Structures are given as C-alpha cells and as structure tokens.
Amino acid sequence: MANHNQAHDGHGESHGSLKSYIIGFVLSIVLTIIPLVVVMNEMFDKKTNTVIILIAAVLQFAVQLLFFMHLREEKKPRYNLTSLILGLIILLVIVGGSIWIMTYNAVAV
C-alpha cells in the first residue's frame, strides 16, 4: 500500500490535501456571503454592488480551480491551463461582443 502510494506520487498526479479542500471551502463560503450581504442590504449604489458581486464570482471561480480542481499542481506542459485560457478567451469574446453589439439595440427602460 505504502509502496503504491509512493509510486503514485512519483507520477506527480494531482491530489490536493484535506487542508487545501477546507481552505477552498471556507473561501467559497466567504465569497458567497459577501455578495449576499452587499445585495440584500443594498450597501452601495447599483453599479458598485454589481462590480463587487462580479469580482466575488471571479474570485470564487479561481478558488474552485486552484483548491478543488488542482490547476496549481499540473505538471508541465500545462495543457489544462492552456486550453482553459483558450476557452476563457472565446467566452469573453462571445459574452463581451454580444453585449457590446446589442447595447444600442436594447429595449428602452
């Protein structure tokens, strides 16, 4: 058993430890509570609130990637990270581009 584990570690497979999972979980909860408090108490004006909750969401995305999905522990070449960045670029172009194009076509409010 011990031998097997050693051989395993030698391959450098991603694992994570209980500690990193707990840190990730606590950070996720904090990053969920912050936007909730901000929105439910209407702490700032609408624009500031929007920025705060979007930043919290992006941070939480990073927490899941680093602490739960073991992106940090990936060995080189970092194909996972590279493909993720490509996906995110496409995502930003689709979302940002759509919003930009349709801004002047939105229903008047």
Place this chain on the structure above:
Amino acid sequence: MAQKKHKVAVAHGSPAAGGHHEHHGGHHDHGHHDQEELKTFGFWLFLITDVILFGTLFATFAVLRLNVAGGPTGGDLIELPGIIASTFILLTSSFTSGLALLSMNKGNKNGLIGWLIVTALLGASFIYLEATEFIHLVNEGANIGTSAYWSAFFTLVGTHGLHVSVGLVWMIALIIQLSKRGITPVTKRKVNIISLYWHFLDVVWIFVFTIVYLMGVM
C-alpha cells in the same frame, strides 16, 4: 479489508506484472497511467467546450435581460431564500466530492462511496429545489414562452439543472461500479473526472447565482 481489496484491484489493473520482474510491471503501470491521464485531459477539453456553451447562454441572457414584453421581471418573481439554500447545498456538494477524492487517494473505498453518496444526495436536493422554483415561476405566470427574458432564463438555468441531473445519474452508476469493482486505475480515473465535472457545475452555478439571481433582484 479495504486495503487488501485495493491491492488485488491494482494487481488486476496490470496483468503484465504477473510472471515478470517488478520493473516490467512498473513500466506497464506507467503506460496505463498515461492513458488514463490522457482520458482525464480529454474530459477537461469537454469541460472547456461546455464553458463555451454556457458562455453563449450567458451572452443571450445578458442581451435579453430587459426584454420582458410587459410581463413579470426576474426581480418580481425570484424568491431568494430558496436560491441561497441551493447555492450553499451545491457549494457543500463540491466540497464533499473533493473529500471523496481524498478518501480514494487513501485507498478507503467505503469513505469514497460514502462521500459520493453524500454528494449525490446534496445534488438531488439541489434539483428538488430547482424543480420547486420552476413550478412556482410557472404558477406565477412566467413560463419559457412568456418573454425573451424568461426564454433566456429557463434555457440557461435549465441547462445547468440538466447537467446536474446527468451528473447525478452518472454518479449513481459510478457508485454501483465502485462497490462491485473497488478502486482500480480505471474507476480512479472515473472518480477524478466526475469530481472535475461536479466542481465545474458549481463554478457555473456561481455565475448563474450572481448574474441571474443577485443582479436580477438588485
């Protein structure tokens, strides 16, 4: 007990090890390992395409968020307490699927299956809450055909819910397979990718929660 089974399973996973030098067995293991790693990467690529799928749905929702055709808006009908509950449920299930992975890496089959069952139960509660919410919305007069806003809403939230449902079926099948075959290199890879899938769904939900619900009630 679990450790013994694990050993047997490992031996099964590398039939070439029998009758050869340990060195050769190691080599075979390495090849097998590489292939499982490649499959995990293939799954990662699927997740990237799923990022793009959800990206288009988020873009659609963002563009149509004001087009309510004189009908109810999200802010009118959304009941935040249920959404907050499902957010914490999914967050916790993401954590427990990580604990399942840790048990697996320790060779603890019962722990692995136990945490997967906890994860699946949390996932099922999430789906139950979502179904309840959809029924509530339809009763309040917001179905998928009510307006462009609600079409985008139900497509985006529903696609995520569908992903979670598929994940649930998959997880139950994997639990059955694990109880039959134990922890082998193949089931190990399967647990690894379902755990990736589950974390990914949690990430998508964070953005649904932020963009659809929190910004909807603001």
